[in-house]
Amino acid sequence: MSLSNCVNLNNSNLDGMSSDFLYHLNINVANTKDTQDIQKQFGDVRVICMGGTGRRMLELAKYLRLKLGISGEGEPIDLCEAGHRYTVYKVGPVLCASHGVGSSTCSVVLHELLKLVKYAKCQDPIFLRIGTCGGLGVKPGTVVVTKDAYNGYLRNEHEIPILGERVVRPASFHEQLIEDIVKYGTQADDGFETIKANTMSTDCFYEGQGRTDGAVCQYTEEQKMKFLQTAYEKGIRNIEMEATMMASLTLMAGVRAGDICVTLVNRLNGDQVTITMDEKHEFEERPFLIVGRFIKHLLNN
Numbered sequence: 559m560s561l562s563n564c565v566n567l568n569n570s571n572l573d574g575m576s577s578d579f580l581y582h583l584n585i586n587v588a589n590t591k592d593t594q595d596i597q598k599q600f601g602d603v604r605v606i607c608m609g610g611t612g613r614r615m616l617e618l619a620k621y622l623r624l625k626l627g628i629s630g631e632g633e634p635i636d637l638c639e640a641g642h643r644y645t646v647y648k649v650g651p652v653l654c655a656s657h658g659v660g661s662s663t664c665s666v667v668l669h670e671l672l673k674l675v676k677y678a679k680c681q682d683p684i685f686l687r688i689g690t691c692g693g694l695g696v697k698p699g700t701v702v703v704t705k706d707a708y709n710g711y712l713r714n715e716h717e718i719p720i721l722g723e724r725v726v727r728p729a730s731f732h733e734q735l736i737e738d739i740v741k742y743g744t745q746a747d748d749g750f751e752t753i754k755a756n757t758m759s760t761d762c763f764y765e766g767q768g769r770t771d772g773a774v775c776q777y778t779e780e781q782k783m784k785f786l787q788t789a790y791e792k793g794i795r796n797i798e799m800e801a802t803m804m805a806s807l808t809l810m811a812g813v814r815a816g817d818i819c820v821t822l823v824n825r826l827n828g829d830q831v832t833i834t835m836d837e838k839h840e841f842e843e844r845p846f847l848i849v850g851r852f853i854k855h856l857l858n859n
């Protein structure tokens with residue numbers, strides 16, 4: 559296998575480790591110098607899809623199996639069930655992995671998936687988040703493909719404390735990849751809009767996203783609206799909880815990534831997510847259509 563497009567992680571310590579237990583995935587890389595077993599199981603992976611819930615990832619795995627014409631009987635198997643943290647399905651060259659709510663749970667599985675594709679010697683793997691979000695001035699049900707990710711300070715960067723220091727990293731997604739993905743939404747007649755826009759990503763669903771309906775709130779409705787308006791003026795059209803971390807970590811790891819989310823609520827009209835579970839289910843599948851077309855094209859070329 560050519561090593562030219564393998565993942566080279568930005569951590570020389572990994573080279574000094576003879577084994578690596580990907581603890582939350584419950585995958586043991588027993589010999590990091592000879593990863594034949596891992597390569598056999600995961601070496602063909604081209605795309606890693608991630609989303610908050612295990613159920614959505616199961617639905618996505620089933621959808622992609624049909625869409626990509628991949629054979630398989632019964633329900634896809636959760637490869638990481640024994641880890642009791644995340645669900646991971648494999649359909650042909652695609653992994654579908656859950657990540658929980660927010661950057662902290664998402665970063666844990668992302669670190670381990672990045673190491674997995676490195677050990678498996680996957681060729682130029684692409685990481686895609688397929689999620690839900692709040693919308694900003696767009697109709698609920700709109701799909702937003704993220705360009706630049708902004709944090710809760712409305713800065714286009716990811717901020718993280720490391721060794722007691724404030725570390726700030728860039729947080730943008732791969733421009734050409736985003737163009738490629740968004741066109742599978744804009745060029746189709748799906749009955750909903752797909753747009754490319756900036757995303758605000760926060761560590762808190764309530765106060766962090768300027769909601770007034772959390773357990774505590776120390777600002778007025780006017781202050782909230784002013785904040786949301788400022789976000790809107792920065793080209794932000796959706797709000798979720800993983801984009802800055804995902805953009806910055808994948809940039810550091812040198813892999814291409816994208817974030818494709820459907821809006822559940824227009825935050826300029828209110829805070830509560832009031833759509834029914836059936837509507838939510840239908841909305842959640844909208845990014846599947848776009849990502850499915852993108853992956854099909856990728857695999858056929």
Ligand SMILES: O=P(O)(O)O[C@@H]1C[C@H](O)[C@@H](CO)O1
Pocket residue numbers: 609610611658659660688689690691763798799800
């Ligand atoms: O992918 P999902 O729908 O889980 O992502 C959004 C952002 C947060 O993780 C969560 C908040 O409800 O939903």
Ligand SMILES: O=c1cc[nH]c(=O)[nH]1
Pocket residue numbers: 690691692693763767797798799822823831
């Ligand atoms: O408003 C919303 C809806 C979904 N996810 C979020 O993070 N915010």
